Amino acid sequence: MDPDALRADIPALDDATYLNTGASGPSPRRVVAAAEDALERQAFDAPAEDGAYATAFDVYDEARAAVADHVGADPTDVALTESTGDGIARVAAAMDWEPGDVVVTTDLEHAAGTLPWRRLERLHDVEVRVVETDGGRVDRDRFAEAVRGARLASFSSVSWTAGTRLPVAELTSIAQDAGARVLVDAVQSVGQHPVDVSEWGADAVAASGHKWLLGDWGGGFCYLSRDFAERLHPANLGYFGVEYPPTADYDLKAGAARFEVGTTSLAPCAALREAIAVIEDVGYEAIEARIERLTDRLKDGLDDERLHSPRRYESGLVSVRVDDPAATVESLRERGVRVKRIRDTDLIRASVHAFNTAADVDRLLAGL
Known part of the structure; x- marks a missing residue:
């Protein structure tokens, strides 16, 4: 499957110039069909055959295996969750916190990656250290200073506002050398x-x-290293x-299996399995090449004063400074162009995926 075939299989694109995948991606028909097939099989066929539970366990196992293969893990180290925030919250609640323990994060994080730590700060007197960044960049020395004596460092692989790609392996090494565990929010990476x-x-x-x-x-996942998982006792x-x-x-x-609670809908799990298959059918080489080409086109149409994201390609997230973000997003919506407003900033954000086209980018630039 090439990017154009992917585009043709996404009905939402018939009626909109969709540039908001960083918030929620439009699903291809085959992904929705996989979810529907799983529900129908469990509701219509399974009761008279192997039973609803056996059918469900097969779907869960297939989803876990697909995730594990996609991110280079073993299926026993993957737990199925409902979302990124759900996974982060499960890890936060499973650690045995003491007053004075330290969590390190950055000022680039989404609320899903900050609220669990603020809860610990409020209820358990845990100290939350926020590393200030510059232009979406984490200063290594500043980060190293912050993680001294910390129990956990939590940060994103790609900034959801600036679209910068963080040096995950390097920051992980710094934190672990200081004795801290590391939790990564990778929701803006997988699929991109x-x-x-x-x-x-x-x-x-x-x-x-x-x-x-x-x-x-509803189809989320959390990878847990075996050593880390064995030290956690889930709250739920x-x-x-x-x-x-x-x-x-x-x-x-x-392993990660201790983080799964009980029966959950098959649809998101089947959709997750099929969505991974779609992305792998297109291939990351084609996906990244298309995203880079289109984000370059978008950035070429913006001067340095308006472009908030790095001019050089790092991801499909491109943030733009505007005078009135709310009014700009609404004006673009009326033109059929969907982008996101970054609240409490002067930014709007476009998310460019492989299914987008040069015409999509040009339509956004014309609207701006």
Whole structure:
């Protein structure tokens, strides 16, 4: 499948110039069909055949295997979640926090990557250190100073506002050398460029399928290194996370499996599995080449005063300074162009994926 074939399989693009994948991606028909097929099979066929649970477990296993293969992990180190924020929150709640413990994050993080730490700050007297960045860049010395004595460092692989790509492996090494665990928010990476968790070396990586992977809402995942997972006791514990039979003297399952709670809808899991297959059919070489070419075209149409993101390609997220972001987003919407307003800033953000075209970019520039 090439990017043009991908575009042809996304019905939402018939009625809009869609440049907001960084918020939520439009799904191809085959992804939605996979979700519908899974629901129908469980509801219509499974009761008279192997049963709803056996059918569900097959879908869960297939989704976990697809995620693991896509990010360079073992399926036993992947837990299915509902979203990136869900994965981050599960890790935060599973650690045994003490007053005075330190969490390090950056000023580039989405609320999903900050609220769990602010909760710990409020309820458990955990110290939250926020590393200030410059132009979407993390200063290594400043980060190294912040992680001294910290228990955890949590940061994004790609900034959701500036679109800068962070040096995940390097920051991970700095934090771990200081004795801290590392949790990465990778939702703006998977589906946009290759992710290999073994190369990153992080203790945990959370992401979701509904953005660049073009999956459905509710299909998230969290990778946990075996060593880290074995030290965590999930706050939300269900029979999926313990060895059978579940008793008062329960034993947690090994690895990431302890983070799964109980039955959940098959649709997002089936959609996640199929969305990964779609992205792999197109291939990251073609995806990155297309995104780079189109973001270059967009940036060439913007002067330095208006362009907030780096002029050199790093990701498909391109933020632009405007006088009135809310009015600009509404004006573009009336022209059929969908972009995002970054609240409490003077920025709007365009997300350029492989299904976009030069005409999409030109339509945005004309609207601006």
